Amino acid sequence: MRFGFxxxxxxRALRRNAVPSFAAMATVLVTVLMLxxxxxxxxxxxxxxxxxxxxxxxxxxxxxxxxDADAERVKVLLxxxxxxxxxxxxxxxxxxxxxxxRLPQYxxxxxxxxxxxxxxxxxxxxxxxxxxKGHLTPVSPSGGRTTIDAAxxxxxxxxxxxxxxxxxxxxxxxxxxxxxALLVVASVLLVANTIRLSLYARRREIxxxxxxxxxxxxxxxxxxxxxxxxxxxxxxxxxxxxxxxxFALLDPLRSDFTLLAATQxxxxxxxxxxxxxxxxxxxxxxxxLSLRRFLRV
Amino acid sequence: MAATERHVRRLHRxxxxxxxxxxxxxxxxxxxxxxxxxPIAPAAPVIEFDDVSKHYGTGNVGLDGASFTIxxxxxxxxxxSTGSGKSTIMRLLIKEYEPTAGRIAVAGRDLSQIKRKxxxxxxxxxxxxxxxxxxxxxxTVTDNVAYALQVTGSGRREIRxxxxxILRLTGLxxxxxxxxxxxxxxxxxxxxxxxxxxxxxxxxxxxxxxxxLDPETSIGIMQLLYRINRTGTxxxxxxxxxxxxxxxxxxxxxxxxxxxxxxxxxGSYRVQDESTREFGAxxxxxxx
Ligand SMILES: Nc1ncnc2c1ncn2[C@@H]1O[C@H](COP(=O)(O)OP(=O)(O)OP(=O)(O)O)[C@@H](O)[C@H]1O
Ligand SMILES: [Mg+2]
Numbered sequence: 249m250r251f252g253f254x255x256x257x258x259x260r261a262l263r264r265n266a267v268p269s270f271a272a273m274a275t276v277l278v279t280v281l282m283l284x285x286x287x288x289x290x291x292x293x294x295x296x297x298x299x300x301x302x303x304x305x306x307x308x309x310x311x312x313x314x315x316d317a318d319a320e321r322v323k324v325l326l327x328x329x330x331x332x333x334x335x336x337x338x339x340x341x342x343x344x345x346x347x348x349x350r351l352p353q354y355x356x357x358x359x360x361x362x363x364x365x366x367x368x369x370x371x372x373x374x375x376x377x378x379x380x381k382g383h384l385t386p387v388s389p390s391g392g393r394t395t396i397d398a399a400x401x402x403x404x405x406x407x408x409x410x411x412x413x414x415x416x417x418x419x420x421x422x423x424x425x426x427x428x429a430l431l432v433v434a435s436v437l438l439v440a441n442t443i444r445l446s447l448y449a450r451r452r453e454i455x456x457x458x459x460x461x462x463x464x465x466x467x468x469x470x471x472x473x474x475x476x477x478x479x480x481x482x483x484x485x486x487x488x489x490x491x492x493x494x495f496a497l498l499d500p501l502r503s504d505f506t507l508l509a510a511t512q513x514x515x516x517x518x519x520x521x522x523x524x525x526x527x528x529x530x531x532x533x534x535x536x537l538s539l540r541r542f543l544r545v
Numbered sequence: 546m547a548a549t550e551r552h553v554r555r556l557h558r559x560x561x562x563x564x565x566x567x568x569x570x571x572x573x574x575x576x577x578x579x580x581x582x583x584p585i586a587p588a589a590p591v592i593e594f595d596d597v598s599k600h601y602g603t604g605n606v607g608l609d610g611a612s613f614t615i616x617x618x619x620x621x622x623x624x625x626s627t628g629s630g631k632s633t634i635m636r637l638l639i640k641e642y643e644p645t646a647g648r649i650a651v652a653g654r655d656l657s658q659i660k661r662k663x664x665x666x667x668x669x670x671x672x673x674x675x676x677x678x679x680x681x682x683x684x685t686v687t688d689n690v691a692y693a694l695q696v697t698g699s700g701r702r703e704i705r706x707x708x709x710x711i712l713r714l715t716g717l718x719x720x721x722x723x724x725x726x727x728x729x730x731x732x733x734x735x736x737x738x739x740x741x742x743x744x745x746x747x748x749x750x751x752x753x754x755x756x757x758l759d760p761e762t763s764i765g766i767m768q769l770l771y772r773i774n775r776t777g778t779x780x781x782x783x784x785x786x787x788x789x790x791x792x793x794x795x796x797x798x799x800x801x802x803x804x805x806x807x808x809x810x811x812g813s814y815r816v817q818d819e820s821t822r823e824f825g826a827x828x829x830x831x832x833x
Contacts, residue, residue, distance in 0.1 A: 265683070453682065455679075456680070457681070458665070459668065459679060460668065460673075460693050461665045461668035461696045462696040463662075463666075466665075
């Protein structure tokens with residue numbers, strides 16, 4: 249009904265305020281472009297960090313004398329350990345086969361299997377690895393460390409430098425997360441500020457509209473539509489540029505660079521849809537909400 | 546006279562808007578009979594100022610205990626030197642400002658009772674010509690005038706009918722598609738008058754509608770206001786121009802430092818109708 253009128257008003261405003269409208273669109277374009285590049289980078293970095301962290305494991309070696317009943321008991325015990333996730337049993341034969349394949353010449357020399365039965369425990373969260381180790385090797389009354397079950401020979405971290413991996417990846421994840429949050433906040437503020445400036449330049453106009461009897465919503469709708477249009481146009485241009493960069497530049501390179509190929513990032517289409525939606529929503533809502541201050545006449 | 550009554554009834558009807566938003570059980574028969582059983586007396590005042598003061602936050606005194614009453618169909622001049630409070634009166638009337646003290650009623654409705662949401666609906670019943678025109682810079686002459694109709698939800702056909710009419714009446718037929726910054730001061734003032742009157746409001750307020758205009762253009766605008774007044778609209782004109790006011794022999798309310806110091810309702814005040822041409826002659830100082 250009124251939509252036609254409001255849309256025409258919005259278009260008129262865009263045309264008559266070409267410079268501020270263009271500035272607002274350019275702002276949306278640049279911010280969407282930035283986010284469109286940065287979000288996959290953050291995701292790839294976080295993904296890589298998580299991949300490294302998932303290699304943090306606890307190996308529980310059984311004594312050579314351990315029986316099947318012992319193994320069964322230890323398995324139950326490990327599964328009940330707090331913070332422990334998956335518990336994987338690797339028999340001495342399986343371990344022997346795997347290691348022989350990895351280092352054939354050494355194992356040929358050895359001749360017989362020196363490896364114990366092993367349980368490999370994945371912590372629910374990589375950071376809990378110390379807790380699990382502590383639980384499995386409590387402090388004995390005499391001061392040293394014992395194991396929680398007599399059948400357990402040794403408890404070891406699978407990687408030598410788990411703690412280094414953990415702290416390094418934690419720093420990486422934290423920084424990229426922080427950067428991403430800052431960038432999103434900065435983008436919203438930038439777009440909001442551009443909108444506020446363009447509204448401020450038109451506050452007299454808004455005042456006049458009120459004085460001749462326009463209701464708040466009668467004034468607001470064209471501004472909201474204008475914001476939606478600015479967001480949509482700026483966002484679409486940015487998405488188009490990102491698509492060109494992705495399909496024309498990155499995809500052909502993907503086969504040559506393992507880093508590009510290995511990254512697990514959000515589906516491109518989904519990311520673009522989210523960014524475009526956010527651009528439209530921030531711009532439209534921003535216009536509608538910023539207007540409130542100027543409607544008090 | 547009939548026109549006057551119709552106008553008064555419209556101002557009163559706008560008062561019922563409030564009752565509608567805050568529903569009160571009114572028997573249908575009574576509501577329907579109301580206009581017949583209690584015809585609005587022509588004497589019911591359009592504007593009542595009762596000891597109204599307006600002190601601005603800066604310590605400036607805009608109005609200081611002003612009281613006066615204006616009746617339907619009157620043509621009233623509001624005179625006084627710069628800073629005497631004329632614009633303040635106008636702006637209080639359209640609820641741009643709230644009075645610091647005192648009571649203002651328009652068509653019997655206390656302005657302090659109008660809720661924020663109802664203000665736009667209230668304003669549509671008052672045509673206002675602002676001292677600084679207040680035209681919308683991004684719209685052509687036609688669209689500026691049409692906006693006053695659009696806010697009321699008028700359809701395209703109504704706009705196509707009414708806007709060219711009022712623009713012809715104000716002598717702007719050749720400037721329909723100009724933007725305000727392409728018009729002279731007098732032309733902008735005419736657009737302001739056209740916009741204020743396109744709705745045919747029962748009350749027209751004109752703040753210095755002839756300020757900065759040459760005498761002949763001023764007379765043209767005053768003639769226009771007079772013509773509008775003759776359709777039954779109550780017209781209040783604020784002006785510095787003592788000469789013109791003295792020649793016209795209409796009711797004059799003079800304010801000084803926010804107080805009403807003269808209100809000539811009788812005396813040489815003319816009630817009888819003149820033609821617009823006679824009125825113009827009067828303004829030029831030639832006795833008709
Ligand atoms: N928005 C405002 N804030 C502060 N003071 C104001 C404001 N508007 C008016 N005033 C003060 O109120 C007094 C009356 O002003 P008003 O505009 O009513 O005068 P006026 O009679 O219309 O003058 P003029 O003939 O020059 O238009 C002046 O002293 C003025 O400085
Ligand atoms: Mg003034």
